[in-house]
Amino acid sequence: MPKSIWLLVIGMLVNNIGNSLIWPINSIYIHEELGQTLTIAGLILMINSGAGVIGSLIGGYFFDRIGGYKSILIGIGITIFALAGLTLWHGWPHYVIFLTIMGFGSGIVFPSMFAMVGVLWPEGGRRGFNTLYIAQNVGVAIGPALAGPIAEFSFTYIFMSNLVMYIIFFMIAFFGYRNLGVNVPTRNKKETDKQLNDGKAKDKTPFYSLLIVCSVFLLATISYSQWASTMPSHMQGLGISLSEYGLVWTINGLLIVTLQPLASPLLNRYEHKIKYQLVVGVIIMMLSFVVVQFAETFTIFAVAMVIITIGEIFVWPAIPAIANRLAPKGLEGMYQGVVTSAGSIGRMIGPFFGGIMVDQFNMDILIWVLCFIFIIAIIPCLLYDRPLKKV
Numbered sequence: 001m002p003k004s005i006w007l008l009v010i011g012m013l014v015n016n017i018g019n020s021l022i023w024p025i026n027s028i029y030i031h032e033e034l035g036q037t038l039t040i041a042g043l044i045l046m047i048n049s050g051a052g053v054i055g056s057l058i059g060g061y062f063f064d065r066i067g068g069y070k071s072i073l074i075g076i077g078i079t080i081f082a083l084a085g086l087t088l089w090h091g092w093p094h095y096v097i098f099l100t101i102m103g104f105g106s107g108i109v110f111p112s113m114f115a116m117v118g119v120l121w122p123e124g125g126r127r128g129f130n131t132l133y134i135a136q137n138v139g140v141a142i143g144p145a146l147a148g149p150i151a152e153f154s155f156t157y158i159f160m161s162n163l164v165m166y167i168i169f170f171m172i173a174f175f176g177y178r179n180l181g182v183n184v185p186t187r188n189k190k191e192t193d194k195q196l197n198d199g200k201a202k203d204k205t206p207f208y209s210l211l212i213v214c215s216v217f218l219l220a221t222i223s224y225s226q227w228a229s230t231m232p233s234h235m236q237g238l239g240i241s242l243s244e245y246g247l248v249w250t251i252n253g254l255l256i257v258t259l260q261p262l263a264s265p266l267l268n269r270y271e272h273k274i275k276y277q278l279v280v281g282v283i284i285m286m287l288s289f290v291v292v293q294f295a296e297t298f299t300i301f302a303v304a305m306v307i308i309t310i311g312e313i314f315v316w317p318a319i320p321a322i323a324n325r326l327a328p329k330g331l332e333g334m335y336q337g338v339v340t341s342a343g344s345i346g347r348m349i350g351p352f353f354g355g356i357m358v359d360q361f362n363m364d365i366l367i368w369v370l371c372f373i374f375i376i377a378i379i380p381c382l383l384y385d386r387p388l389k390k391v
Helices: 003-033 038-066 070-090 094-120 128-151 155-176 187-198 205-228 230-237 242-269 271-293 298-315 316-326 332-360 361-384
Strands: none
Touching: 003 094, 003 128, 003 155, 003 230, 003 316, 038 070, 038 094, 038 230, 038 298, 038 332, 070 155, 070 187, 070 242, 094 128, 094 316, 094 332, 128 155, 128 298, 155 298, 187 205, 187 242, 187 361, 205 316, 205 332, 205 361, 230 242, 230 332, 230 361, 242 298, 271 298, 271 316, 271 361, 298 316, 316 332, 332 361
């Protein structure tokens, strides 16, 4: 890989170690420490993800207008401000306020990171996005493994650790991303407006296909987000400790890294059949929740995580890669912003929806509903390229 991609990978790793320190304990902290119901916890996480949706769209716009370097620094700066506040004041309602600001700042960062990969290494195809995905999940392997023991000692140290990781990320971005080649817009406003007014840019067909494929991301994320919202409380109710819950995420991250040498050649060989990769991935992810339905011990939950990890290897990196293919020149940031927003909307709806279902019904009903959502997600997997074939 080019050196520039490695710099992005290192930044993504540090970023996700920080993020994954806090999100596994969010629902537990709100429920156990702040004394709120799971429905309220889901609502707060929904607000956090809603801020992430807005941040993602703005981040994509910033990338196309002011470049990736400034966009990323702005996002990191906002997140550092929020984490500093969260470290000092994490009671009620301060926790909600700073968590929302943090979601907004983080949302600005991600589309620029993925758009930079597509612009800097277009010949890399899916490989660049796969590598960023691996970096994200190495962070997921490390963060929750640390979060459990740290949270059992003191939640305050969780917020402090996240703040330190974001300061490190800021230094990497400030010194490393300045000369990557996508730090200024690919064209000025006059050139952009001219590009958008020509016949090719007016064709909305790629954007319609993007929205269809993003619906897969949204639906799958609604279900997947339960692992970070309703699942920890469910596992604790079965006598599984917070440290063991963190270990489940460590299994997720490590498995993604170890499976990549086996999965990458297969995925690259059949990259022209990427929509069938999506279908296979969605079905495998659904099967993991069937296993969860019968899980009562840590071992069975670990097996379910192994299954869903195999599924997400097919799905998560494919969607930004498809978006990069569909994006007209000069709109790479906007298209990645839409993808990131779709994931954020899923994370926004998922915890709130899951909290209501558990509070009003029970975990068993929720799991079967999530399986049905995965079945629905198969339909747009098969249909997203239909608008392109009509052109």
